[in-house]
Amino acid sequence: MNNNYMIRLERPEDYRAVENLVRESFWNVYRPGCSEHYVIHVLRDDPAFIKELDFVMEKDGRLIGQNMFMRTVIEADDGREIPVLTMGPIGILPELKRQGYGKAILDYSLEKAAGLGFGAVLFEGNIAFYGKSGFDYARKFGIRYHDMPEDADQSFFLCRELIPGYLDGVTGVYQTPQGYYVDDADVEAFDREFPPKTKLKLPGQIFG
Numbered sequence: 001m002n003n004n005y006m007i008r009l010e011r012p013e014d015y016r017a018v019e020n021l022v023r024e025s026f027w028n029v030y031r032p033g034c035s036e037h038y039v040i041h042v043l044r045d046d047p048a049f050i051k052e053l054d055f056v057m058e059k060d061g062r063l064i065g066q067n068m069f070m071r072t073v074i075e076a077d078d079g080r081e082i083p084v085l086t087m088g089p090i091g092i093l094p095e096l097k098r099q100g101y102g103k104a105i106l107d108y109s110l111e112k113a114a115g116l117g118f119g120a121v122l123f124e125g126n127i128a129f130y131g132k133s134g135f136d137y138a139r140k141f142g143i144r145y146h147d148m149p150e151d152a153d154q155s156f157f158l159c160r161e162l163i164p165g166y167l168d169g170v171t172g173v174y175q176t177p178q179g180y181y182v183d184d185a186d187v188e189a190f191d192r193e194f195p196p197k198t199k200l201k202l203p204g205q206i207f208g
Contacts, residue, residue: 001100005059007108010066014056015044017063023194025091031207032199036089038182038190043070046179050085053113057092057105065092065101067109069121070179074143076172085113085121085162086177106133110162119166122159122174135160142171 010018023037043049048071057065067090074082087109092102110133113121122138138159144150145157157174161167 001104005057005064005101005104007055007057007105009052010054010056010068014063015041018056018066020194021063021066021093022089022091023191023197024094025097026089027197028200028202029205031205032201033191033197035182035184035187036091037194038187039180040066040068040089041190042182043068043179046070046177048072048177048179052116053085053109055105055109055112057101059096059101064096065105066090067105069109069113070177072122072175072177074122074167074170074172074174076170080170080172082167082170082172083119084174085118087121087123088125102129103133106130110134110160114162117163119163120159120161122157124156125158127155127158130158130160133160138174141167143167144173146173146175
């Protein structure tokens with residue numbers, strides 16, 4: 001990876017290009033087609049969305065990557081609500097994946113989130129990639145994923161403290177912001193605004 005890229009805040013005039021970037025990045029990865037481009041479209045109007053942490057990566061005048069954050073909470077076992085962040089979708093154009101750009105925008109955006117005083121980030125991801133940026137299994141912090149039995153495999157659920165010790169003494173259940181839950185019919189209607197792409201059922205997809 002060369003360093004002739006720029007990371008900046010997303011602007012309204014970027015919205016459709018970013019949605020297309022996210023669509024390209026996630027198409028046929030977790031399911032036939034994808035919903036992430038509609039998710040980001042919806043989340044920009046969500047009260048939990050953090051405009052100060054909505055980043056794009058630009059290279060040679062073209063948008064090649066993005067990342068964004070949402071406010072959410074851990075419902076602690078002692079009755080407290082612990083403010084935390086969740087992250088994503090985070091995407092890089094397919095032809096530039098595995099070249100270091102994803103880690104670059106991830107590390108940059110985590111540094112900015114820490115600079116704004118946020119204490120921790122929890123989200124669903126692959127430890128093989130995100131572990132390189134300081135994430136660990138959320139269970140090691142005593143945090144459980146909502147709506148799952150405690151003995152279920154939660155190895156997809158990751159956490160990174162941005163303030164060391166922020167989650168000391170905290171056990172509880174993480175809550176995904178409601179804005180991430182979208183209706184399939186709404187996704188299909190939104191997707192028709194983009195150039196046609198072929199949906200494929202591929203090995204390794206999580207959703208049918």
